[in-house]
Amino acid sequence: MQRKEKHALFWGIGQLAVMSGSAVWLLGDFLLPIPWRFYFCGFSLAIGMAGYWAGTQFFIGKLRSMHMRLLIPGIISGGLIFSLLWNTNGSWLVPGSALGIGLMMFWAGLRLFAVEHRYRILGLTLMLRGGFNLIIAATFQTEVYVAWFIGSGCLKVLSMLGLVYAVQDEIQQRYARTIDSLSHGFLIRDRRGYVHVANERCARLLGFNTAQELIGLHVCDLLPHLTRDMADQYFRRFEAEGVQYPIADTAVMRLRNGNSLPVELLGSPYIERGRLYCLVQLLDISERKKKDDLLYQAARIDSITGFFNRYALTARLTQALEQAAADGRECAVLFIDLDKFKRVNDSFGHAAGDELLRTAANRLHGLLRPQDVLARFGGDEFIVVIPDLPPGSAAQMGVDCAVAIINAMRKGFELSYHTISASASVGIACYPNHGSDSETLIRNADIAMYEAKKAGRAEQRVFYDAMNAAAKDGLVIDGALRGAIEANEFHLVYQAITNAHTGKLTKVEALLRWHSSLLGPVPPDRFIPVAEDSGMIIELGTWVLEQACRQMGAWKQGTLDDVTISINVSAWQLADPGFVKLVSQALIRNDLAPHQLELELTERVLIEDAANVQAVLGQLRALGVGISLDDFGTGYSSLSYLTQFHLNTLKIDRAFVMDIEHSERSNNLVHAIIAMGHSLGLQLVAEGVETAGQAAILEKMGCHYLQGYHISRPIPPAELLRFADQRISMAPAPHGDFAI
Template sequence: MQRKEKHALFWGAGQMAAMTGSIIWVAGEHLMPLSWRLSLCALALSLAIAGYWAGTRFFIGKIRRENIKWAPAAVVFGAVVFSLLWHWKTEWLAPGTVAIFGLVICWAGKQLIDARGRYRLLGWTLILRGGFNLVSAAIMGPDLYTVWFIGTGLLKILSTLGLIYAVQDEIQQRYARTIDSLSHGFLIRDRRGYVHIANERCARLLGFRHAQELVGRHVSELLPNLTREMADAYFRRFEAPDVQYPIAETTVFTLHNGSRLPVELLGSPYIERGRLYCLVQLLDISERKKKDDLLYQAARIDPVTGFFNRHGLASRLAQEIDQAAAAGRECAVLFIDLDKFKRVNDSFGHAAGDQLLRTAASRMHTLLGPDDILARFGGDEFIVILPGLAAGSATATATGRAAALIEAMERGFELSHHAISLTASIGVACYPLHGRDGDTLIRNADIAMYEAKKAGRGEQRVFNDAMNAAAKDALVIDGALRGAIEAGEFYLVYQAITNAHTGKLTKVEALLRWNSSLLGPVTPDRFIPVAEDSGMIVELGTWVLEEACRQVGQWKHGLLDDVTISINVSAWQLADPGFVALVAQALQRNGLSPRQLELELTERVLIDDAANVRAVLGQLRALGVGISLDDFGTGYSSLSYLTQFQLNTLKIDRAFVMDIEHSERNNKLVHAIIAMGQSLGLQLVAEGVETAGQAAILEKMGCHYLQGYHISRPIPPDELLRFACARADAPECAI
């Protein structure tokens, strides 16, 4: 039956041959001649000797299959030798057979004792059986054959049972070692809950020293919190119809020593002799749980700052809203954006940028309460949740906390041995006033943050419905902007800038206009901020540069041959590494002199990234392009820029010009600006000139150029040509 157990096969064959020889000798006396009996008994003896020898050698592992190929020849040779010997000395037949077989049995017993310590009893039994055969051969006569037969029969039964036990024990040990070699625990329990089989790994997992300590116990005795009812309920799951195997579940065991063990249980049915048993595998998932925890952390924690990330924030915010709703309380969301953080990354690298984020997050965290939550929403954006606030107090608490955060950011940072100034723009949204779910609160706080950015650096704004309308409008505009350049929806108009003394047209400012196929005419104050937020301002600025230079190129060899074109440039364009090359190419492509192009910058552009702007402006000045500072006087650091940057022109803001006739204060201020500009060798342009009186006062003060509705509104190129003709006494205008 166990064909793979070669020792069992050979032992069985040897014992069968020995029994067959005895039967032939006893029963064959009247059935066959003596010569046949002797030959068959000799063959049987050879087979018995070969069987016991091969079985023993196989059992102790000292023989291989290839060694058996000589066995048939050895059996035949032995049978011939024994047959000849017994024919020659017939009286030796009985004692010789008994003695030879006894020697083989003794040898087999000695081999088992030496090689397998656990089978010493079987070895001694075989030696006793072989020794009995030898003694019988030496002293026992024919009259005592009955005694010999009875004695050797009993010893044969004992040794045969021992051999059977050895075979079965080897099989059992093999499967036991296989089970014990498993990396997970294993046990079989019956319907009543008693353990029948367990491996060593199972014992160690459950806090026992050996597997035998589990066998025979009820499973409820293995764990302190496991009851018999729970064990019975688990077994009943295997009797349920249409159940899918294995039944898998994860749980945490509390062991008798108090330690906790996370495991995965895999249960399968096992039927033996018609009875249902439960085979359970116990997998220690401690390492898996650690990895799962790490993955859970990675999914919820920002690796740069160590605080919540966007996903962790969403989960916590949902919890806080639910708790606030249940308790009748409020909570607030602060959306924080670090102004112009991208410039830090571009200047110092991402490693330094990450260090700045960590430092800023740590500084923010020190200002928060023990229950407040800080998260990095992405990039340079952070969110603070102020939970569990008393009804009616959320807005005041949030604005106070936002002010503290803004002040903390303004203290500056030390980064790579450089002092970095940083500001934060903060938007505030409160539950339930501004939204009843996390997504709405975050979105509205984000909208409020952008309103704070529009108001300047280091500002905060609380969300209101008007902001939402503006945000929706910006979203619609953003969608319409996509593809508007390719669709030819943009065009330029030109506003004249004339010499204050001669009235001659010497400069024009190119102004962008948009006639959307979806929205109709859209004013610049609506679409320019959206284009800046989305980054499309770079593409728009490139188009304006190319179109303005193209138009001036068309005016060459005419009345406006020497006109200077002025265009506005955003901070995004100056941050583009290819901007200077783009300007040079536009001038060359349209045959313009660099002095015919003047780039207008606002104070905000100079503030945002002074070092980078200074370098780019230096390259543009080296190229020969003029630089103009627009809206001069409306900022708070303008005077310092006059010494830091190589400017050509100052444009006096219309806010000062409009009251120059009626306000002595404005009159003196404009006069001071003009005097200062002249002393620095700058050209001065007065914006917003709407009356002849304003123009006369500005000319008397020494202002070089005038721009405004009194001079001309923004007009198309052909109308500008007619305006130029009206201002000039040129022959071509008379045609």
């Protein structure tokens, strides 16, 4: 049945050969003449001995291919020798055969007895058979043939039983070692819930010493909190039709020692003798659950403050609104923004800013009730949810809490050995008056917060419908943007960027301006966010790219032939699959060298879809176009971008430049940025240069280029050309003294 159990095949051949030789000898008068019977019996004896020898050698793992090659020659040689002996003296046949088989069996029994404990019964029976045959060979008489036959038959039965025991024990040991080697628990239970098989890992998981202790116990005896109904219900799932196996479940088991064990259960059916059993694997998922809990917490908890993040806030607010709707209660949502938080980051660094956020969050939490929810919404923004309020009280409760928050923030914060004054602006929206879902309430509270900022900061405002004017204004702008390009309502102005040492005009930045026929002049900070939200920024960006390159092409024949033109690029444009091709075509159409175009990116652009941005920037760099990071230092991760993205230029934000004459900290910070840029081989542009003193300091620090009102305001192309001519006609002077 099992081809790998070749010892049974060899022993079977040996036994069959011996039985055939005996039968032919006893019935030979009717079958073969005497000489041929001698040959037949001789070869039968040789085959029998070879079969027992090969079976024994295979059983103990000592049979080699070399032995197999010698087996046939050995049988032929032995058969010829035995045949010649029998032909010489026929009376030697029976005792000689008994002697040969007896010696072989006795040898086989000794070999098996000495190898494995589980082979000893089989070895002992073979030794008895061999010894019995040797006794018969020594004292054989025809009249004791019946006794010899009966004795041999009994011993054969015993040896077969020994063989069955050895093989079964071997299979059982193999099976037991297999399941014990599993890294997870394993047990087999029947319909009633009793355990039939278990491995050592299962015993250890369930708090037992050995697997044997589990055998015969009901599964409810293994787990104190498991009831028989629960055990029966689990088993019935294996009797249902159409079930996909294995059945996977996760559970937290309560063990006998009181500990909890999170496990994954994998159940499969098993049928034995017509009865259904259940094979259950128990996987200890303690480590996985710890990781899942950490991931779950990381997804819900803000890493800086330790309170809820935006995702968790939305879930909790939705839950609070559902409960309020069911109970006829109200909720208040407070949107809190720390005023002038950016100054803390700019002046003291982001570590100080993070410490301020943590301190502010703890101070906010100390003002709230246990059931209230506090979350960091992003940046320096927090949201407080005050749930389960009586009807008609949400607005007043929100105002009271907002006033307490504003007063608490006014107390100042101790950061970096400095006392920093901070304030908070708070917007309030209430359920159900100002919205019935979390998104609407948060948005309206945000609108109210901006109204509080407009009122002078450190103020609170409750949302009212008129505050939606800004949102409606966005819709008006969105409508006016449609068709503005076709109506030629956009134009570009250019701001000069000069060499800090020589004052030479080396770069210009193209800036977009819009004069709407419907709205009049609209500043970029008003229409650019609307264009990004609507997706129109791609069309606008394409127009700016083409117009700037066309203007640069027109300048090539004059004073500005070697100037680099810089344009701003949005995340939407970088995500456009055809953007690199658009850039390439614009350069070719206007006969520009790639290095004459520089694309300015903000840190926010790099944050969004970083992998795609990195790939696009690689293509642009391969094209030869310059890449500049605008407003460097104003975000959380600027330094990481210097290593992650291959940039050509850093533009130092005006927030750092404006105080370098009067603030040692700002001066040192700008100096550090310039030194770092030099070490990375980057070009540095200082934005917002408004005084000759600032220009002189920056030139002395080693800043390469200057941009700002001290150099030039954004001006039309013709004025920029005159500006460039004026620079050439006048003698070079340091620090941008020829500013207009």
